[in-house]
Amino acid sequence: MRYLPLTPDDRRAMLAKIGAPDIDALFRDVPREAVVPVSAFDLSETKGEIEVERILSRLAARNVAAGSVPSFCGAGAYKHHVPSAVYHLIQRSEFLTAYTPYQPEIAQGTLQVLFEFQTQVALLTGMEVANASLYDGSTATAEAVLMAQRLTRRPKAILSGGLHPHYAETVETVAGLSGVVARAPVAPGRAEDIAALIDGDTACVVVQSPDVFGLIRNLRPIAEAAHAKGALLIAVVTEAVSLGLLESPGAQGADIVACEGQSIGNGLNFGGPYVGLFAAREKFLRQMPGRLCGETVDASGKRGFVLTLSTREQHIRREKATSNICTNSGLCALAFTIHLSLLGEEGLARLARQNHARASQLADRLARVPGVDLVTPAFFNEFTLKLPKAAAPVVDALATKGVLGGVPASRLLPHEPAARDLLIVAATEINTDEDFAAFETALTEVLR
Amino acid sequence: MSMNNQGRPSQPGIAQDNDIPTISGDRGLDLEARLIFEIGRDGVTGVDFPDVTVDDTRLGGLRRKGPVGLPGLSEPEVIRHYVRLSRQNYAIDAGLYPLGSCTMKHNPRLNEKMARLPGFGDLHPLAPRAATQGALTLISDLMTWLTTLTGMPAVAMSPKAGAHGELCGLLAIRAAVEARGEKRPRILVPESAHGTNPATAAFAGFSVDEVPAKPDGRVDAAALKAKLGPDVAAIMLTNPNTCGLFEGEVIAIAKAVHEVGAYFYCDGANFNAIAGRVRPGDLGIDAMHINLHKTFSTPHGGGGPGAGPVVLSDRLAAYAPLPLLVADKDGFRLVEDRDQLPAGARPFGRMSAFHGQMGMFVRALSYMLSHGRDGVRQASEDAVLSANYILASLKDIMSAPFGDGPCMHEALFDDSFLEGTGVTTLDFAKAMIDEGYHPMTMYFPLVVHGAMLIEPTESESKESLDRFIAVLRGLAEEAKAGRRERFEGAPRYAPRRRLDETGAARKPVLRWKPDPLPQAAE
Numbered sequence: 001m002r003y004l005p006l007t008p009d010d011r012r013a014m015l016a017k018i019g020a021p022d023i024d025a026l027f028r029d030v031p032r033e034a035v036v037p038v039s040a041f042d043l044s045e046t047k048g049e050i051e052v053e054r055i056l057s058r059l060a061a062r063n064v065a066a067g068s069v070p071s072f073c074g075a076g077a078y079k080h081h082v083p084s085a086v087y088h089l090i091q092r093s094e095f096l097t098a099y100t101p102y103q104p105e106i107a108q109g110t111l112q113v114l115f116e117f118q119t120q121v122a123l124l125t126g127m128e129v130a131n132a133s134l135y136d137g138s139t140a141t142a143e144a145v146l147m148a149q150r151l152t153r154r155p156k157a158i159l160s161g162g163l164h165p166h167y168a169e170t171v172e173t174v175a176g177l178s179g180v181v182a183r184a185p186v187a188p189g190r191a192e193d194i195a196a197l198i199d200g201d202t203a204c205v206v207v208q209s210p211d212v213f214g215l216i217r218n219l220r221p222i223a224e225a226a227h228a229k230g231a232l233l234i235a236v237v238t239e240a241v242s243l244g245l246l247e248s249p250g251a252q253g254a255d256i257v258a259c260e261g262q263s264i265g266n267g268l269n270f271g272g273p274y275v276g277l278f279a280a281r282e283k284f285l286r287q288m289p290g291r292l293c294g295e296t297v298d299a300s301g302k303r304g305f306v307l308t309l310s311t312r313e314q315h316i317r318r319e320k321a322t323s324n325i326c327t328n329s330g331l332c333a334l335a336f337t338i339h340l341s342l343l344g345e346e347g348l349a350r351l352a353r354q355n356h357a358r359a360s361q362l363a364d365r366l367a368r369v370p371g372v373d374l375v376t377p378a379f380f381n382e383f384t385l386k387l388p389k390a391a392a393p394v395v396d397a398l399a400t401k402g403v404l405g406g407v408p409a410s411r412l413l414p415h416e417p418a419a420r421d422l423l424i425v426a427a428t429e430i431n432t433d434e435d436f437a438a439f440e441t442a443l444t445e446v447l448r
Numbered sequence: 449m450s451m452n453n454q455g456r457p458s459q460p461g462i463a464q465d466n467d468i469p470t471i472s473g474d475r476g477l478d479l480e481a482r483l484i485f486e487i488g489r490d491g492v493t494g495v496d497f498p499d500v501t502v503d504d505t506r507l508g509g510l511r512r513k514g515p516v517g518l519p520g521l522s523e524p525e526v527i528r529h530y531v532r533l534s535r536q537n538y539a540i541d542a543g544l545y546p547l548g549s550c551t552m553k554h555n556p557r558l559n560e561k562m563a564r565l566p567g568f569g570d571l572h573p574l575a576p577r578a579a580t581q582g583a584l585t586l587i588s589d590l591m592t593w594l595t596t597l598t599g600m601p602a603v604a605m606s607p608k609a610g611a612h613g614e615l616c617g618l619l620a621i622r623a624a625v626e627a628r629g630e631k632r633p634r635i636l637v638p639e640s641a642h643g644t645n646p647a648t649a650a651f652a653g654f655s656v657d658e659v660p661a662k663p664d665g666r667v668d669a670a671a672l673k674a675k676l677g678p679d680v681a682a683i684m685l686t687n688p689n690t691c692g693l694f695e696g697e698v699i700a701i702a703k704a705v706h707e708v709g710a711y712f713y714c715d716g717a718n719f720n721a722i723a724g725r726v727r728p729g730d731l732g733i734d735a736m737h738i739n740l741h742k743t744f745s746t747p748h749g750g751g752g753p754g755a756g757p758v759v760l761s762d763r764l765a766a767y768a769p770l771p772l773l774v775a776d777k778d779g780f781r782l783v784e785d786r787d788q789l790p791a792g793a794r795p796f797g798r799m800s801a802f803h804g805q806m807g808m809f810v811r812a813l814s815y816m817l818s819h820g821r822d823g824v825r826q827a828s829e830d831a832v833l834s835a836n837y838i839l840a841s842l843k844d845i846m847s848a849p850f851g852d853g854p855c856m857h858e859a860l861f862d863d864s865f866l867e868g869t870g871v872t873t874l875d876f877a878k879a880m881i882d883e884g885y886h887p888m889t890m891y892f893p894l895v896v897h898g899a900m901l902i903e904p905t906e907s908e909s910k911e912s913l914d915r916f917i918a919v920l921r922g923l924a925e926e927a928k929a930g931r932r933e934r935f936e937g938a939p940r941y942a943p944r945r946r947l948d949e950t951g952a953a954r955k956p957v958l959r960w961k962p963d964p965l966p967q968a969a970e
Contacts, residue, residue, distance in 0.1 A: 001823040003554055005909035006830050014833055014910065018840040018854070023829050026836050026854040027725065029694035034730050038825050041596050041724065046820035049558050056814060059589075060567025062582030064575060073572040076801055083495055085527055087564075090749075093541035094534035097555050099886075100751040102547075104949075105942040106881055109537035110750035113530075116484055119959040123517045129958050132751070135608040138801035166801035173619065173769070173797030177653040216508040245502075247510045260801075267564075270583050271573030271802025272608065273753030285956070291751070296952035299937075299945035308952040314611070314647035315892075319656040324647035327609040327741065331749025338530055341484050342494030344520035350497040356507070357500045378508030399576045407574045414785040429497065 001046050064404065066268055070435035071404040072362075074382045074426025075212060075412065076137070076164050076238045077271065078263045080351075081430055086265050086338045090331055100291075100330070104306045105298075110330065111305035114293035117337045124243045124340075125235075125257040126250025127279035131290040132307075133333040134276030134325060137238055137260025138170040141206065143278065143289045143323055144234045144256045145175040148204035150287050150322070152232060155179040156201045160194055161186035162211025164238055165412040171206065179203070186416050188213045188384055188409065189375035195225030202229060204256075208236035209249070212412065213375065213424060214382035216246065223253025232256060240264050240277065240336075241428075242380040244352030256280045265339030266332050275332035286312065289323030351429060355381035359427040365440045366425065371447055375422065382426040384409065387447065391423040394446050401442040478943065481532040485960045488519020494526050536943040537750070538886045544908055544916050548858040548889035548901025549642070549690055551720055551742035553831075556818065559745065559811035568810050573802040577781055583806065584780035587773055590813045594738060594757055597824065598719075599727025602765035604758045605773070606804040610717060613737025613756025614648040614684070616799055620735060620760060620767040621682045621711045622652060623796035627767075632681035632710065638667040640691060640893040645684045645715060654681060661895045665691035665850040665860070669701055676708045686715035687731070688722065690893040691850060692835065692858035692901065702732025711735065711764065719743045720905075721832055721857035724825030734761040740805070744812035755808035770795045771803050830906035831857040834913055838902055841917040845924045849896050857905070863898025871927040873898035875935035878946065879926075882939045883919045 006014075011023070020026055027035065047055075066079040073079070090096065094109055101107030101114075114132040121130035134140040145157045157175055159168050161184045172181045180201070184192050194205055205226050209217035223233040235249030237259040249257045259277035266274060280288055286309070294308035314321040343351060359381040367374045371388030387394055391408035398405035409422035427436075473480050504511050521529070538545065545552035563569060571583055587605060594603050604620070607613035618635070625632045635649040638659045646656045657680075659672045667685065683705055687695045695701070705712045714728055714736040720743040728736050740746045741754035748754075760768055772783040774790055782803060783789060819827060832855075839859035843851040847865040863873045877887030877900070889901040904913060926934050939945065 001819060001826060003556060003818070004823070004826060004830055004906055005912075006833070006906070007910075010910040011830075011833060014837040018833075018836045020836070020854065023833060026832050027694070027722075028854065029696045029856075030722070030726055031696065031699055034699065034726050036725070036727060036730070038724060038821050040727075041821040043593060043596055043821040044817065046823045047817050049818070052558060052814055052817045053562065055817060056562045056586070056810065057565060057567075059582040059586050060562075060565035062585070063567040063571045064579035065566035065570040066572050066575070067566060067570050071572065073574055075574055077573050079570070079572065083523075085494070085523055089527065089530045089534070091560060092531070092534045094537040094539045095750055096560075096747045097540040097552075098537045098750045099545065099547055099550055099552060099748045103538070103877075103881065103887055104947045105878070105939050105944045106536075106538040106886065107750075108943050109533040109535065112481065112483070112533055112536075113750075115958075115960070119483075119485065120518065122959050135612065135753070136800055139608065139612070139799075164801065166798065169770070169798040170800050173799065174615070174651070176797075177622075216510055218508060218510060243512075244516065245512055246507065247512050248516075251513075252510075267569045267807075268572050269563075269569055270571040270580070270806035272800075272805040273755075273807050275753075285958075292956070292958055294952040295957040296948045298947045302944060304944045304947045306947050306949050306952050308949065308956060308958075311953075313643075315643035317647070318643050319646035319650040321643070321647040321650075324611040324615060324644050324651045325609070326611045326642075326644050327739075327748075327752040327754040329753045330751030331747070332753055334750065338526065340518065341488075341521055341526045341529070342523060343518070344488060344493045345515055345518040346491065346520055347493035347495040347497065348516065348518060350493075350499055351495070353502045354497055354500050356502050360502070360506060378506050378510075380507075396576055396578070399579055404572065404575055404579065411574060411784070414787065 069402050069404055070438045072406045072425045072427060072439060073404050075407040075424050076260060077268055078239055078426060078428060079268060079430050080263050080428050082265060082267060083339060083342050085342060086335050089338050090335050095334055096331065101307060104304060108304055111293050113334050113337055115295060115305050117333045118293060120337060120340050121277045121279050125259060125279040126248025127257055128282040129285055130279035131288055132293050133329045134278050134290050135329060136272065136274040136276045137258060138167045140258035140276030140278045141167045141236050142171045142174045144258045145171050145204060145206060147256060147287050147289060148232045148234060149179050151284060152203040152230065154201050154203040156203055157181050158194060158197050158202055158205045159183045160207040161192050162213060162215060163206055163208045163236060164212045167236065186413060186418060188418060188422055189215055191217055195222055198225055198229045198231055202231040204232040204234050206234045206236060208238065210239060210242055210380045210382060213384040214379040215376045216378040216380060219249060219252035219254060234258060239380060241352050241355055244348040245356055246380060261336045265335030273329060273332055275329040275336055287322055290325050290328060354429045358429065358431055359383060362427040362436050365436055366443060369440060369444050369447060381428055382424065385423045385425060387421045387423055390420050397446045398442050403439050403442045405439060405443065479532045479535065481529055483960050484521060484529060485519050487525065488521045490520055492520035492522050494521055494523040543884055544912055545886040546888045546902045546904055547886065548903040549717060551903060551905060553745055553905040554907035555745055555747040556815060559814040562814045563807045563810040568806060581779045584773060586813060587809055588780060590809050593816045594759060597723055598736065598759045599729030600759035601762055602760040602768060604760060604768040606769060606799045607737065607756040607758055608800060608805055609752060609754035610737055610739045610756045611644040611648055612799060613758045614644055615652060616758045616769060617713050617735035617737060618648060618652040619796045620764045623767040624764055625681050632679055634680045636672060636675055636680060636683040638685060640689055640895045641684060641686060642690060642715060642717065649684065665693045666695055669697045672701060673704045676704060676710065678708060680708060680710045682711040682713050684713045684715060686718060688718040688856040691860050692855040693850060694856055698731045717742060718857065721828055723828050724821060725828055734764050740808050740812040745815045746808045746811040753805060753808065755805035766792050766794045767796050770798045827906045834904040834906060834908060835859045837913060838904055838917060842920055845921055858901055858903035860896060861900040862896045865924060866927055869927045870932050871935045873900055875938065876923060878938040879923055879935045882941045
């Protein structure tokens with residue numbers, strides 16, 4: 001087996017040194033009745049690279065890659081161009097095959113990247129501090145709600161109807177255990193009056209902008225209403241590129257920001273791994289979940305970086321930790337940091353403007369199709385259309401015409417009658433005019 | 449044009465003096481990197497886009513008013529920066545990385561290539577069902593491998609790491625307890641457990657009751673049984689445990705746990721010692737997460753991403769979270785809605801958006817297909833053999849608290865061999881850095897004083913193990929000979945000397961900020 005360096009002679013010599021007659025002797029603590037022969041496993045035997053590559057390539061070929069057809073799926077995961085330099089750098093052995101940086105003297109590469117990542121996330125979200133990443137946007141949102149419950153010592157979280165339904169379900173699963181999670185009604189294309197729902201038990205309101213339908217929400221009045229009643233505003237962003245064109249959640253008064261970072265540096269990967277960005281006001285630092293990297297000096301006075309404030313974390317505080325998280329999304333955070341470093345201020349601004357311009361053009365084209373209405377008056381790179389019939393079969397019909405025409409809202413909200421005819425459509429810098437024409441033509445035909 | 453070296457050969461005999469500071473701050477191949485915020489500037493970018501103007505009519509009045517504050521860098525600058533940074537990291541590809549309980553085994557590059565096939569890496573999670581059949585088939589194949597290797601009937605695929613898997617398992621247990629109309633607020637956790645175990649139990653709303661270890665490094669089964677009762681929801685046991693030992697009483701423990709109506713959660717971080725040889729399902733386990741980034745070699749990436757699927761017994765399978773993967777006449781589909789559940793399913797909720805760490809699934813299946821069932825078993829045997837070889841080769845000079853019998857995939861030492869030397873476990877570990885090794889796991893598990901937990905994995909050749917053993921023997925001899933200076937200042941030959949962690953925590957600096965503008969002269 002090509003990954004196993006020991007030879008039969010090595011194994012014999014090692015057993016002799018140990019003083020064991022055979023390998024079974026080393027497993028003597030295992031109850032005999034629990035040991036099974038290898039034939040007990042109905043699985044295949046060792047295979048070479050050629051064979052494994054053939055098997056997996058065939059499986060891959062049965063999927064429709066977003067880059068292989070006109071593709072307009074978003075709703076929390078976005079197809080963007082990832083520069084070649086990102087793929088090259090994140091596959092360097094020194095980044096790819098290192099562990100969590102527990103030995104800072106020989107992990108300054110990872111640690112400095114995390115420090116740069118934290119700085120970028122804080123700048124992008126308009127917040128004071130950011131952590132070294134969580135699993136993804138949805139789990140970051142759940143952690144934000146738990147943090148708000150700890151900070152306010154209040155039980156209730158109010159979720160906007162525009163929050164991605166998968167995020168809402170994730171929050172309900174963990175924050176509903178010891179608290180209360182209330183979901184505001186879904187109002188596609190409109191900003192609900194969430195402020196009216198805030199009461200004295202409310203720990204936080206959770207508002208996504210742009211929301212799951214693509215609508216840009218004004219967070220300022222919600223922040224004011226929340227703060228007036230002693231509650232916190234958690235802002236959720238599923239499309240990180242939007243922060244290059246839109247006012248940051250921090251500037252609008254958010255207390256905690258949970259953001260999906262996939263859009264920058266990371267592929268679609270059928271839903272994971274992604275990277276959760278988590279930022280907050282500095283006064284909430286001690287209640288933050290996850291790892292934090294801090295600047296310090298070494299014994300010779302050189303600047304260096306270490307993991308810090310770990311008394312919040314599970315390996316020190318055990319059952320009193322702020323979160324149980326250990327492994328996070330290190331390599332995805334690295335990809336995010338490298339891509340954002342490549343973009344810089346000007347590149348990000350251009351990318352964001354281009355996304356909005358492309359989506360605007362596409363919205364205008366598709367709204368021309370008979371029976372189709374644009375539901376979202378303000379959007380970044382994603383908008384919602386009302387079709388003259390149920391959207392799910394339309395999407396399937398579009399797929400047979402070689403167009404991945406977005407996400408039917410009913411896939412995310414199966415019990416919401418208002419969602420039945422809604423189609424969530426994203427356009428990015430990837431999409432060409434030809435893609436737009438193909439989509440418009442296919443949609444016209446399918447709806448005819 | 450080539451350089452003419454004739455007549456000016458290098459002079460290897462000249463004495464080296466490392467104490468002459470360089471003008472640049474770099475030293476030969478040891479290259480420093482400033483922060484991107486210190487080298488970037490306005491008006492430069494590493495990505496070219498056409499500059500389009502957009503009007504504000506569809507931005508809801510929320511167009512950004514000021515810059516983000518990001519530095520501008522060209523592509524060559526960005527590449528040089530991150531290549532320089534990468535060279536300040538130790539990595540498994542560069543040398544033995546014996547972090548106990550973390551399983552730093554070889555990460556095959558075939559797996560990286562497979563995960564980046566466009567059909568996987570560029571597949572949208574909400575693409576129509578017909579466009580994702582290959583991906584769903586892959587998940588199903590991986591589920592078959594995981595359930596077969598563990599002898600468990602079901603597996604929840606969505607947890608994103610080990611601790612997330614623990615949460616998934618405990619939430620399934622909580623749902624099962626509630627479905628029986630019972631209240632069971634307590635979870636029993638051995639004191640040798642990973643910190644994530646008690647943290648997860650608390651996270652899931654349980655109180656944590658610690659179970660002591662016996663002097664032989666195993667959990668005290670009698671004490672555990674004495675703590676069992678109708679208010680106990682589950683025990684969380686790591687097996688093989690964090691001392692690198694197999695819990696030989698595991699079957700009896702499972703029986704006792706089940707007799708009081710509780711569930712048996714197993715922390716599967718150490719499954720790599722027994723995969724292909726022992727099926728956790730045969731041990732009476734009800735739920736166990738599998739760290740794909742440990743046992744099945746998906747790269748650790750400097751702290752993730754991981755993946756932590758959870759295998760479930762018949763008693764818990766119904767409570768697995770959404771989404772569920774089911775097969776029908778048209779192939780596979782994901783059940784994401786409670787109204788379409790297969791018979792008997794009672795999911796406790798959802799762990800995260802979408803359907804789990806697909807990128808890690810591809811890598812793990814690539815590993816499994818490559819090894820096959822025979823290779824998986826051989827890998828476990830080699831991991832255990834290598835750890836025992838290290839234990840046998842070092843226990844005369846270092847101190848092995850449980851060294852009388854064989855260990856599993858990791859060898860545990862304590863610091864009693866350093867007694868009276870003035871050298872601590874930390875010093876010893878830092879001296880290993882100067883020898884070109886990543887230190888072992890230190891001060892964990894907590895049940896042993898000054899613990900040093902060595903996990904060589906199956907990826908090392910005998911020559912590599914022998915060299916490592918020789919170095920540790922040499923260091924132990926140096927410590928015992930009273931040569932403290934080697935240890936106290938270590939590491940000397942790393943990119944940084946010891947760092948001031950206390951200072952970092954006292955006055956946290958967690959992000960770069962521009963220097964304040966100099967005050968204008970009055």
